[in-house]
Amino acid sequence: MKSRSLRWQFLLPAILLAGLLVLPEVGLSPNALRLLFVSFVWIIASLAWNLLGGYAGQVSFGFAVFNGIGAYVAAMLIDNGRLHPYLAFLAAGVAAAIASVLIGLPTFRLRGPYFAIATIGVSEAIRVVATNVDFTGGASGYRITESRQFNQLEHYYCAMFVAAVAVATTYLISRHKFGLGLMAINQDEDAAADSGVNPFAYKLKAHAIAAFFTGIAGGLFARYAAYIHPNGVFGFHNSVQILLMPVIGGLGTVWGPVLGGVVVGVIEEEIVAYFPQAHLLIYGGLLIIIVLFEPGGIVGGLRRLARWIRRVLERGPGTPAADTPSEQADEVLWGTGSGPGR
Amino acid sequence: MTLADIANLVVAAVLLAGIYAVMSVGMTVIYGVMKIVNLAHAGFMMLGAYIALEFFERLHLDPILAALATFPIMVIVGGFVHFTLVRWLPRSDQPTLPSLLLMFGLWLVLQNLGYLIWGNTDRSIFTPRTFDVIHLGPVVIPTIRLYVFIAGLGCVLLLEALLNWTWFGRALRALVQNPYAGRIVGIDDEKIAGLTFGLGIGFAGLAGALLASLYSFNPDFGRPFLIRAFVIIVLGGLESVSGVAIGALVLALVETFTIIWLPAGYQLAISFGLLVLVLIVLPGGIASLLGRVRRLA
Amino acid sequence: MNKLTKFFGGLAAVRDVSFEVRRGQIFGFIGPNGAGKTTLFSMIAGAQKPTSGQIICRGKDVTGLRSFRLIHEGIARTHQVVRPFRNMTVLENVEVGAYFGRQGADHKSVPEKAMEILRSVGLQDYADTPAYVLSVGNHKKLEVARALATGPEILLCDEICGGLTHAETAAMLELLRQIRDRGVTILYVEHDVKAITAICDRILVLNYGQKLAEDTPEQVQLDPAVIEAYLGVAPKGWDNA
Numbered sequence: 001m002k003s004r005s006l007r008w009q010f011l012l013p014a015i016l017l018a019g020l021l022v023l024p025e026v027g028l029s030p031n032a033l034r035l036l037f038v039s040f041v042w043i044i045a046s047l048a049w050n051l052l053g054g055y056a057g058q059v060s061f062g063f064a065v066f067n068g069i070g071a072y073v074a075a076m077l078i079d080n081g082r083l084h085p086y087l088a089f090l091a092a093g094v095a096a097a098i099a100s101v102l103i104g105l106p107t108f109r110l111r112g113p114y115f116a117i118a119t120i121g122v123s124e125a126i127r128v129v130a131t132n133v134d135f136t137g138g139a140s141g142y143r144i145t146e147s148r149q150f151n152q153l154e155h156y157y158c159a160m161f162v163a164a165v166a167v168a169t170t171y172l173i174s175r176h177k178f179g180l181g182l183m184a185i186n187q188d189e190d191a192a193a194d195s196g197v198n199p200f201a202y203k204l205k206a207h208a209i210a211a212f213f214t215g216i217a218g219g220l221f222a223r224y225a226a227y228i229h230p231n232g233v234f235g236f237h238n239s240v241q242i243l244l245m246p247v248i249g250g251l252g253t254v255w256g257p258v259l260g261g262v263v264v265g266v267i268e269e270e271i272v273a274y275f276p277q278a279h280l281l282i283y284g285g286l287l288i289i290i291v292l293f294e295p296g297g298i299v300g301g302l303r304r305l306a307r308w309i310r311r312v313l314e315r316g317p318g319t320p321a322a323d324t325p326s327e328q329a330d331e332v333l334w335g336t337g338s339g340p341g342r
Numbered sequence: 343m344t345l346a347d348i349a350n351l352v353v354a355a356v357l358l359a360g361i362y363a364v365m366s367v368g369m370t371v372i373y374g375v376m377k378i379v380n381l382a383h384a385g386f387m388m389l390g391a392y393i394a395l396e397f398f399e400r401l402h403l404d405p406i407l408a409a410l411a412t413f414p415i416m417v418i419v420g421g422f423v424h425f426t427l428v429r430w431l432p433r434s435d436q437p438t439l440p441s442l443l444l445m446f447g448l449w450l451v452l453q454n455l456g457y458l459i460w461g462n463t464d465r466s467i468f469t470p471r472t473f474d475v476i477h478l479g480p481v482v483i484p485t486i487r488l489y490v491f492i493a494g495l496g497c498v499l500l501l502e503a504l505l506n507w508t509w510f511g512r513a514l515r516a517l518v519q520n521p522y523a524g525r526i527v528g529i530d531d532e533k534i535a536g537l538t539f540g541l542g543i544g545f546a547g548l549a550g551a552l553l554a555s556l557y558s559f560n561p562d563f564g565r566p567f568l569i570r571a572f573v574i575i576v577l578g579g580l581e582s583v584s585g586v587a588i589g590a591l592v593l594a595l596v597e598t599f600t601i602i603w604l605p606a607g608y609q610l611a612i613s614f615g616l617l618v619l620v621l622i623v624l625p626g627g628i629a630s631l632l633g634r635v636r637r638l639a
Numbered sequence: 640m641n642k643l644t645k646f647f648g649g650l651a652a653v654r655d656v657s658f659e660v661r662r663g664q665i666f667g668f669i670g671p672n673g674a675g676k677t678t679l680f681s682m683i684a685g686a687q688k689p690t691s692g693q694i695i696c697r698g699k700d701v702t703g704l705r706s707f708r709l710i711h712e713g714i715a716r717t718h719q720v721v722r723p724f725r726n727m728t729v730l731e732n733v734e735v736g737a738y739f740g741r742q743g744a745d746h747k748s749v750p751e752k753a754m755e756i757l758r759s760v761g762l763q764d765y766a767d768t769p770a771y772v773l774s775v776g777n778h779k780k781l782e783v784a785r786a787l788a789t790g791p792e793i794l795l796c797d798e799i800c801g802g803l804t805h806a807e808t809a810a811m812l813e814l815l816r817q818i819r820d821r822g823v824t825i826l827y828v829e830h831d832v833k834a835i836t837a838i839c840d841r842i843l844v845l846n847y848g849q850k851l852a853e854d855t856p857e858q859v860q861l862d863p864a865v866i867e868a869y870l871g872v873a874p875k876g877w878d879n880a
Contacts, residue, residue, distance in 0.1 A: 059442060106618045113379035113437040117572045118617070124569065125611035132608065176746055177738045184735045187724035194684070194718070196710035196739030196789050236565065240450070247443060281454035287447030291440045292430050 013167070020160055024153055033152050035269065037224065040159035041217045043261035046245035047166040048213035052206045053243060054251035055179055057186030058108070059116045060207075062123030063214055064238035065103070066096040069126075070215030071222035071233040072136055078223055079144045086158075089219045096215025097208040104207045108200055111189070120236070127234035141229025144222065155224050162220065166213050170254050173209075182206055183252070214242070244283055248290060250299025259298045346480035351598050353481050359587075359594035360491040361552055363498055365567060366574040366586045368545030371501075373575070374518040375538045377437050378428070381445040383546050383571060384564020385452030390416050390547025391554035391563070392460055398467050405467045406489050409551035413497070413544050420543025423448070424536045435521065449564075456561030466558035490552045497548060501541075502583055514538055566610055573617045592616075653678050653689075654848045660841075662792075665815065665825045667835040667856075670845035671868065676828045677719070677797070679845065683826065684716040684795055685709045696793065713741055713792035717782035717799055719828075723770035730766040732781055733757060733788045740789025753788060760784045760814060776807045783814065787823075794818060796827045800834050812838045836860065844868075 024033065045067065053059045070092035077088035107118045131139045173179040181202050184192035189199050222228045241264060249260025271279055294301045365387065372380050390412050397408035427448065431441050474485040505511035513534050516524040525531050553559070553567075570593060578589025593613060600612050653675040660666045668676050681687045683694055685706035694702045701712050709715075715736075724732050733753040737744050744752055757763045760780045765773065773781060779799055786794055796815065800808045812834060819825055829835045835842060836856040844851040844859055846868045852859050859865055 057439065059439060061446070111436075112439070113381075113442045114572075114576070116442055117379065117381070117569070120565075121569045121572070121610075121614040121617065124565070125614045128608065128611050132605070177749075180731065180735055180738060183727060183731075184724050187726060188722050190686075190706075191718065191722035191724065192735065194706045194710075194716055194722075195736045195785055196707050196741075197735065198707045277458055278454060280450040281458075284447040284450030284452075284454065287443055287450065288427065291444045291447065292427070295440060 017164060024156060030152060033156050035265070037152070037156050037159050038221075039261060039265040040156075040163040041221050042241070042245060042265060043163050043258050044159070044166050044217040044220075045214045045242045046249070046257035046261045047163075047170050048210040048217070049242050050246040050251065050253075050257040051170065051173065051182070052203075052210045054246050054253070054256070055174065055186065056182040056203060056206045058203055058206075059112075059243070060119040061116050061239050061243065062103075062119030062121075063210075063242045064234050064236060065119075065123040065126050066100065066211040066214035067218040067221075067238050067242070068130065068230070068234035069096045069099050070218030071228045072130070072142065073215070074219030075142050075144050075222045075228055076136075078146060079142075081147050085146075085223055088223075089158075089162075089216050092219035093212040093216040096211040096218070100207045100211030101204055104204045108203045108207075120239070123234065123239055124236065127230055127236075130230040130234055137229070139230065141227060141232075144226045146223075146226070150226075155220070159220050162213070162216055167254065167258065169209070169213075170257075174254060178202075178205075186252075240283065244287065246297075248286055248297055250297035251295075253297075253299045256297050256299040263298065349481050351602075352595075353483060354487075355594040355598040356591070357483070357487045357491045358598060359591040360494045360498075361549065361556070362570060362574055362590035362594055363587050364494040364545060364552065365549035366571045366578075366590060367498055367501060367583060368542040368549065369571050370575055370583070370586050371514075371545070372539055372542035373437075375514055376428075376441075376535050377434060378431070378441045378445065379437050380542065380546075381442065381568070382448040382452060384568040385449040385456075386416065386420070386543050386546035387550030387553070387567060388456050388559065388561055388564045389419070389452060390550030391559050392456065392465075393547065394551035394554045395460075395465055395467060405469060405486075405555040406493050406552075408467075409490075409493060409548060409555070412551040413548045416547025417540040417544035419547070420540035421536055423543065424539040428539060429532065429536070453561050453564075460561065462560055462562075464558040464560050467555050472555075486555055490555060494549070494552055497545070498583065498587070501545070505583070510534070510537065569610065570613060573613050576617055577620060653682070653845075655692075656843075656845065656848075656850045657692075658843050658850070658853055660793075660824060660826065662824050663819060663822065664840045665819055665827060665838055667839035667842040668826070668828045668845060669830075669832060669835050669842060670851070673847075674845040675848040676845055678848075680716075680795060680797055680826075680828050684714070707739070710739065710789050710791070711741055713790070714795065715740075715786040715789045715791035715793070716795035717779070717786050717797055719797040719801060721775075721778040721782050723773070723778060723781055723785075725771040726769055728767050729762055729770055729773070729781060730754065730757065732770050733784050736785040736788030740791075742790045756784050756788050759787075759817070761810075775802045776804070776811075779803065779811065780814075783811075783818075787818065791823060793824045793826065796825060796829075798829055799827070800829060800831050808834055 020036075023036075028036075045063065049060070049063055073095040074085075074088045074092035077083040077091055078085050083091070103119075103122050107115055107122065110118055130136055136142055173182070181192070181197045184195065184197055185199050185202060193199050218233060222233070245260035245264045246257040247260065248263055249258065250256025267282060271282060275282075290297060294304075296303065368386075369380050369383050372378055390409075393412045393415060394405065394408040397403040397411055398405055401408075403411065427444065428441075431444060432438055469486075472486055476483045476485050476488065503511075505515060513524070513529045516527075516529060517531055517534055521531060549567075550559075550564075557563075574586060574589035574593050576589070577592055578585035578587070593616070596616055597609055597613060601609065604612065656675075656679060658666075668679065670676050678687065682689045685704055685708070688703045692702070693700055696712055696714065699712065701709060701714070704712070706716070724735065727735075730750070730753055733756055734749050737749045737752050737756075754763060754766060757766055760783055762777060762780055762784060765777065770778075770781065779802075783794075783796075783799065799815075800811050803811060808831065815825055815827070815838060827835065827839060836859075839856055841853065842856050842859045843853040844862075844865050851868060852862045852865050854862070
């Protein structure tokens, strides 16, 4: 495909990765490490959701269920050293993936918003069950006791590693057959089927991969926090946050979810400090603004900016306002809207 | 279980169905005309509940009257929301992703506004009448539920009348069936969409206001009802008021009777399980079954 | 040998329609509006299930299979109302067909294969443009290209000349001939009688869901029942558009 930009494409992420690897050595406060750890966990979930919601266009409002399942499975396996934490994380991911198939079988018969609402229902139903069932600790939650000492650096590197894997996975998917199939389903599910794509199977697969990563994210967090309870890990606000990040950052892109994760992370920190009551207001407002003005999220906005700059440089003042067709090719996978920003 | 018990449960279910119908009708109407699935529905219900609360506490209005008074206010609110936000959405015959996310964002905003204005403690509307009951033979009916039912039913019937006998209603039904044809014959679909949206929100607010007399509430109370509304709509089919009534009745019956065996906490899971079951067996909802019956006849 | 597509009765829209198609034929379907052409087609294409009857392809019963499974049997379709993947590029549209078609190509060869197909329909200059900017004529070509990319043995063309100018129609028909010469059997539903009579080896006429006639174009045009049902068929013979 485009090979001259290939080197640039890999250079920046490589630098970023190297930087993150080295950062703790340079010296970071425990609070900064915590912040980065939490960001990584959210970024994992964000990238995961983006696979199903961004590329395939199936918007799920119930990803908290995978977060929760991952958290509980990991918690119960790590507790008292029953299983090595890393294996527990894998198990958490697999458990979430299996759950995703069970959930997907009935719900993927629905399209669009019906699917979205159905996922809310599933997530809430499971939250309710988890609150009432005993062996998970019920409403009082579950506490993990580990014999190994708490090593913040270990958590940091674990999360970073998984996040990097998630980024790589997203990149690979977007470049190959699987990603193309998902995008085709997003554009027109029936036409995709008429071209040979098996929509149901593909949706299930994307769902499973997304659930896998989200489950691991849940597990990572559970181990870090050492205590989880149903309203925390299965809570609806988790589903909200998970979907908010890719939407803000840019659906259907590789770095959009990452940027979205960073933005949301920053907002979380600042809000907690200054405007604790305006939490939902800011998220809701952001969502509305993005839908109406820049459906491509941050990445979409940056691309438009880059195009505008390029055009101004090429032709000087008096440039036409509209994009040429090949420029429009860079737009993300949304319908053509007539929002006030256009 | 005696016959009297069963009778009581059935009556309770019917009363419950009434209010479920009011709640779902708003969503149905908006979906029918604009193909927008209104996730903010729960937020508007909450708003309606709180407005009714204000009427009750400040003006000492009877709760039912307060609910009815809330209706026009919410219609205006709906029209305003449409004018500022909703009409910019991309037009389509199918529900779109932007509409979904916009309504969701709106829901979050409404919830937060609720918390900011009214705080997050539970509120409720209490009158001396709240605990009254009427006895019809062996059946015991709490009067407040009866009044709520009657008010709700009245409004739904008014809606049916509106849809079938007025110009607006006809225009609305035309747009539901075929938006393009509607536009060609001169229906101003922007205006109708705005009015419809207002109407839908009005009903959402009304439902919330009526519920306020029955249960305690806080800004988050919409979510289980949103899910119920959805279950009802899928059960009853998305495009008719009678479908909604049937769906509401089925759900109410299921909920009322399963309480006998399961703790109340599981109720939501049950409703939801019902939905999943129906979807697996009948992808078009129960209404598609009825449609098939009608076609064969 | 023969590629038989034997097909019996269906919904109320289509009643007891049977026919056989030989490999390498261009087999057309015409009929007045409401005759059931679209229903017939959607049954063959896997969008709807026949109430009764069978579709047999190369001896295998493919009745009721979903469209993506039919792709693997070698049956591909174009859509009457074009359905491109709007926000994907033209090349990507065709790549979907190539990846998910019968031969299932791999990462390396797909872009080339897709470009080749684009060249064969004349869309190579549009490879990197998003699909939604195309004109109607090019949209139709894209439909054909994407379907071709799946490597079909049977191509179902649903009113592929709908909305095209005279010249565009001629070009499209020529394209269909080329496709047939490459060994693909074509089933063609069309409204434009001139186009159909110009290109088809055999034509089946539908009316009120039933088979009215099935024969060569010349014979069909002379059939009095057809003339009666479908006013506008020139009784004097046919011309090459």
